[in-house]
Amino acid sequence: MESQGKSNRQLQRALCYSDVERTHTASPSVIVIGGGTAGIAAARALHDASFRVVLLESRERIGGRVHTDYSFGFPVDLGASWLHGVCKENPLAPVIGRLGLPLYRTSGDNSVLYDHDLESYALFDMDGNQVPQELVSKVGETFESILKQTDVIRQEFSEDMSISLAISIVFERRPDLRLEGLAHKVLQWYLCRMEGWFAADADTISLKCWDQEELLPGGHGLMVRGYLPVINTLAKGLDIRLGHRVTKIVRRYNGVKVTVEDGRTFIADAAIVAVPLGVLKSNCIEFEPRLPEWKEEAINDLGVGIENKIILHFEKVFWPNVEFLGVVAETSYECSYFLNLHKATGHSVLVYMPAGQLARDVEKMSDEAAANFAFMQLKRILPNASAPIQYRVSHWGTDKNSLGSYSYDTVGKPHDLYERLRIPVDNLFFAGEATSTEYPGSVHGAYSTGLMAAEDCRMRVLERYGELDLFQPVMGEENPISIPLLISRM
Numbered sequence: 180m181e182s183q184g185k186s187n188r189q190l191q192r193a194l195c196y197s198d199v200e201r202t203h204t205a206s207p208s209v210i211v212i213g214g215g216t217a218g219i220a221a222a223r224a225l226h227d228a229s230f231r232v233v234l235l236e237s238r239e240r241i242g243g244r245v246h247t248d249y250s251f252g253f254p255v256d257l258g259a260s261w262l263h264g265v266c267k268e269n270p271l272a273p274v275i276g277r278l279g280l281p282l283y284r285t286s287g288d289n290s291v292l293y294d295h296d297l298e299s300y301a302l303f304d305m306d307g308n309q310v311p312q313e314l315v316s317k318v319g320e321t322f323e324s325i326l327k328q329t330d331v332i333r334q335e336f337s338e339d340m341s342i343s344l345a346i347s348i349v350f351e352r353r354p355d356l357r358l359e360g361l362a363h364k365v366l367q368w369y370l371c372r373m374e375g376w377f378a379a380d381a382d383t384i385s386l387k388c389w390d391q392e393e394l395l396p397g398g399h400g401l402m403v404r405g406y407l408p409v410i411n412t413l414a415k416g417l418d419i420r421l422g423h424r425v426t427k428i429v430r431r432y433n434g435v436k437v438t439v440e441d442g443r444t445f446i447a448d449a450a451i452v453a454v455p456l457g458v459l460k461s462n463c464i465e466f467e468p469r470l471p472e473w474k475e476e477a478i479n480d481l482g483v484g485i486e487n488k489i490i491l492h493f494e495k496v497f498w499p500n501v502e503f504l505g506v507v508a509e510t511s512y513e514c515s516y517f518l519n520l521h522k523a524t525g526h527s528v529l530v531y532m533p534a535g536q537l538a539r540d541v542e543k544m545s546d547e548a549a550a551n552f553a554f555m556q557l558k559r560i561l562p563n564a565s566a567p568i569q570y571r572v573s574h575w576g577t578d579k580n581s582l583g584s585y586s587y588d589t590v591g592k593p594h595d596l597y598e599r600l601r602i603p604v605d606n607l608f609f610a611g612e613a614t615s616t617e618y619p620g621s622v623h624g625a626y627s628t629g630l631m632a633a634e635d636c637r638m639r640v641l642e643r644y645g646e647l648d649l650f651q652p653v654m655g656e657e658n659p660i661s662i663p664l665l666i667s668r669m
């Protein structure tokens with residue numbers, strides 16, 4: 180107890196950086212900026228490796244783009260909700276397994292609809308007529324053939340182009356793949372789902388890079404009790420300062436000085452920058468000296484898409500017992516998609532998920548108008564639908580703590596931008612979904628980059644200290660006991 184008390188006192192002293200001269204009598208210190216998955220993972224790893232860590236988070240909550248809302252009396256995710264890759268290789272599997280958090284699998288591997296397959300769905304046209312299942316499956320196959328043909332175009336053209344341009348070239352060459360009438364509308368719906376995956380419109384997605392991310396095996400599973408328990412577990416015992424918006428980062432050969440909005444400063448040996456790409460793009464954090472040109476270019480060139488969620492809570496379920504409902508239309512912009520959470524959670528909730536330009540347009544509305552807009556889409560297909568009793572609306576595009584939902588490859592830019600975003604600059608390390616070459620735009624990707632940044636930081640700081648052997652590696656020491664994931668589908 181005494182030694183614990185002593186080390187706690189040491190910790191308190193060490194973390195009170197404000198305008199205090201730092202000495203090297205205690206263990207090395209790190210400031211982590213951003214309390215999303217990546218920042219928390221980095222802070223956890225360095226804390227466990229006996230570093231003194233303080234985490235500065237601008238919001239009054241942790242989790243970032245993991246945001247489980249409890250205002251309905253049960254958990255609903257306004258940000259991430261799927262574990263992409265329900266398998267033991269998923270870096271988050273040990274913690275999810277240990278917590279016994281159930282997953283509801285919505286698709287297996289290699290579905291053309293990514294996180295869904297066509298096992299349980301209902302698509303309707305704008306007049307409320309259900310599209311025959313046979314037609315949906317057939318158009319799904321055509322969509323796959325079209326995507327295969329776009330690969331031929333990719334090989335042929337040295338210049339990059341958008342996915343939508345590549346599809347129009349495919350149609351010129353293969354008129355048999357061009358669909359008419361209802362089939363065309365269903366095809367647009369598939370495109371709408373693809374746009375949802377990238378949170379971007381097809382005319383901005385790079386043909387060269389769209390399929391370069393790695394998908395873990397095991398398909399996609401919804402976190403039935405929400406993602407937040409994972410974050411809360413990782414954050415236990417960390418020194419997290421909420422409401423600390425970082426505005427300036429100064430780096431010198433012997434340390435970093437970080438300033439927050441109210442002028443307070445924090446000093447440490449190194450810093451891990453784990454804020455969203457959208458925030459870096461907005462230049463609301465000043466770097467002194469400026470970040471090198473290659474880093475600034477990577478920040479500017481990588482795309483950030485927008486996907487939002489409009490959560491509609493109804494008194495009772497009046498919709499078909501399927502995993503998702505879709506509305507097909509002339510253009511992908513007009514198509515829509517509702518996730519039926521009742522299947523996975525038992526709660527009478529539908530989640531409307533607009534992406535790309537539609538998400539941007541809906542975000543301009545008041546919450547009430549946005550919820551009404553989503554409800555009107557539902558009324559098209561289920562005219563007797565009763566109005567929701569509660570709703571929640573996300574604003575990932577305009578929230579100044581995110582300024583976008585997740586990153587994607589835009590036309591004409593190289594895929595190595597993710598890696599360039601990750602590469603450290605002196606004693607500044609970078610983490611976050613947009614620094615993950617393998618799994619961008621995901622929670623497990625963000626988590627891995629947090630661990631990677633922590634390990635890079637540990638190596639660099641301890642090399643300087645010359646005490647490398649004293650500290651444990653922060654990676655490669657997963658809990659040796661592997662607890663299987665709890666997976667269901669009803």
Ligand SMILES: Cc1cc2nc3c(=O)[nH]c(=O)nc-3n(C[C@H](O)[C@H](O)[C@H](O)COP(=O)(O)OP(=O)(O)OC[C@H]3O[C@@H](n4cnc5c(N)ncnc54)[C@H](O)[C@@H]3O)c2cc1C
Pocket residue numbers: 212213214215216217218235236237238241242243244245257258259260261262263423424425426453454455458464486487488573575579580581583584585610611612613619620621622623625
């Ligand atoms: C609608 C939506 C649905 C998604 N669905 C899924 C899904 O189903 N599965 C999946 O795997 N992924 C999904 N994602 C992506 C996933 O949520 C992200 O990839 C991941 O959570 C990003 O983690 P991060 O740590 O990189 O960033 P964040 O979680 O955004 O963390 C960054 C933190 O930095 C803070 N911050 C910002 N500015 C400052 C500042 N100036 N000073 C201090 N702190 C600051 C922010 O408040 C935030 O807490 C989804 C995202 C969205 C938006």
